[in-house]
Amino acid sequence: MQPLINKYIPKTSKDIYGQEESIKELKNFIINFKKEKKKSALIYGSSGAGKTCSVHAIANELDYEIVEVNASDFRNTEQLELKVGNAVRQRSLFAKEKIILIDEIDGLSGHEDRGGIQTITKIIADSSYPIIMTATNPFDNKFSSLRSKSNLMEFKTLDYLSIFKILKRICDHEKIKYDEDVLKSLSRMAGGDARAAINDLQSLTQNNNELTKGSLDELSGRNKTDNIMTALNKIFKTTNLKIAISAFENVEEDLNEQLLWIDENLPKEYTRPAELAQAYEMLSKADVFNRRIRRWQHYRFLVYINALITAGIASAKDSKYKNLIQYKPTGRILKIWWANQKQAKKKAIAEKIAMKTHTSKKEIVKSTMPYLPIMFRDSGMRNNIIVQLDLEDEEVEWLNSMVKT
Ligand SMILES: Nc1ncnc2c1ncn2[C@@H]1O[C@H](COP(=O)(O)OP(=O)(O)OP(=O)(O)O)[C@@H](O)[C@H]1O
Numbered sequence: 330m331q332p333l334i335n336k337y338i339p340k341t342s343k344d345i346y347g348q349e350e351s352i353k354e355l356k357n358f359i360i361n362f363k364k365e366k367k368k369s370a371l372i373y374g375s376s377g378a379g380k381t382c383s384v385h386a387i388a389n390e391l392d393y394e395i396v397e398v399n400a401s402d403f404r405n406t407e408q409l410e411l412k413v414g415n416a417v418r419q420r421s422l423f424a425k426e427k428i429i430l431i432d433e434i435d436g437l438s439g440h441e442d443r444g445g446i447q448t449i450t451k452i453i454a455d456s457s458y459p460i461i462m463t464a465t466n467p468f469d470n471k472f473s474s475l476r477s478k479s480n481l482m483e484f485k486t487l488d489y490l491s492i493f494k495i496l497k498r499i500c501d502h503e504k505i506k507y508d509e510d511v512l513k514s515l516s517r518m519a520g521g522d523a524r525a526a527i528n529d530l531q532s533l534t535q536n537n538n539e540l541t542k543g544s545l546d547e548l549s550g551r552n553k554t555d556n557i558m559t560a561l562n563k564i565f566k567t568t569n570l571k572i573a574i575s576a577f578e579n580v581e582e583d584l585n586e587q588l589l590w591i592d593e594n595l596p597k598e599y600t601r602p603a604e605l606a607q608a609y610e611m612l613s614k615a616d617v618f619n620r621r622i623r624r625w626q627h628y629r630f631l632v633y634i635n636a637l638i639t640a641g642i643a644s645a646k647d648s649k650y651k652n653l654i655q656y657k658p659t660g661r662i663l664k665i666w667w668a669n670q671k672q673a674k675k676k677a678i679a680e681k682i683a684m685k686t687h688t689s690k691k692e693i694v695k696s697t698m699p700y701l702p703i704m705f706r707d708s709g710m711r712n713n714i715i716v717q718l719d720l721e722d723e724e725v726e727w728l729n730s731m732v733k734t
């Protein structure tokens with residue numbers, strides 16, 4: 330089945346909801362380009378507000394050709410100059426009018442930044458066509474010169490009613506059954522991101538062509554995994570260390586799980602070998618610190634681990650990878666390994682008890698181990714057990730986790 334997000338790409342500006350003013354502004358800029366003082370427009374706003382699709386819709390409507398580049402595709406300024414520079418200079422008599430779209434200029438990153446921005450500034454000065462740039466955050470200092478040379482246009486974060494209208498139109502076209510209130514709740518959950526809302530709608534309705542209250546609850550249950558996905562997205566897609574470092578702030582999964590998630594998904598995202606190697610270097614250092622914590626309770630290492638697996642991994646790349654990756658939970662083998670690790674701790678403890686009580690290990694596993702977590706709940710008894718059995722920190726940690734469940 331075709332993704333709804335592709336099927337319902339807005340064809341004209343009439344299909345775009347909640348951005349009437351900005352659309353009008355943008356259209357005027359393009360039509361009156363020759364009279365404009367500033368030769369470029371910088372449109373900005375949150376993800377899924379309609380920045381990119383509006384430029385396409387307007388071009389389509391005015392029958393303009395569109396030359397589109399994604400700023401993060403260029404590893405160096407020569408490439409950028411070659412692709413965009415040529416497009417702005419060629420002007421043939423019979424050719425259509427055209428628009429140059431430089432998408433996601435936030436993606437200009439690494440040490441090439443300044444060069445990239447300077448190149449774009451020069452291209453704007455020379456251009457005989459309107460140049461439109463998009464950004465989620467254009468107020469970064471590095472963009473100050475571009476800002477002063479461009480018409481700034483804000484795309485507001487969509488309110489839930491606009492999202493509701495977008496989803497309703499799709500439901501009606503696709504003959505998806507829905508209850509208005511449930512569709513409104515879904516619209517609210519998207520937080521102003523129409524792309525996310527449409528994708529959610531598709532995943533909730535693709536089985537039975539119906540949006541039910543139950544499936545919506547399912548979506549909120551998915552939030553936990555969503556959180557770790559968002560965290561991975563932050564780390565993998567940004568080169569901004571400030572953004573990366575807070576990635577795991579609201580994530581419930583414990584550190585070991587975080588490491589496994591990164592390990593599983595890193596090679597899918599980072600495909601340039603040197604950057605992948607560098608990122609794994611960070612991950613393996615984090616793993617070393619992690620062992621030290623568990624062995625010797627050196628909890629101050631936790632901040633290093635967090636820095637390594639967020640900012641460290643984010644900074645291993647020069648620029649973000651454009652491919653959209655569906656991040657996957659840890660593979661089965663790692664899970665088995667992890668389960669075995671836990672099993673190993675259980676066996677080790679049983680062995681210690683067997684030694685002290687002159688019983689067989691098998692017997693202890695059967696008769697004593699089930700009750701050990703219960704005894705462990707009592708703090709006095711807990712301390713005695715730790716001392717008597719001379720338990721390792723990892724074994725104590727395992728027993729604690731058994732108490733909770
Ligand atoms: N205002 C809107 N009205 C209707 N559909 C929209 C609107 N905004 C977004 N969409 C839908 O969401 C999809 C993604 O939007 P778009 O690519 O324009 O977002 P964006 O603002 O460029 O986000 P990003 O910053 O992530 O690139 C569009 O193809 C369209 O289907």
Ligand SMILES: [Mg+2]
Nearest residue numbers: 380381432463
């Ligand atoms: Mg976009």
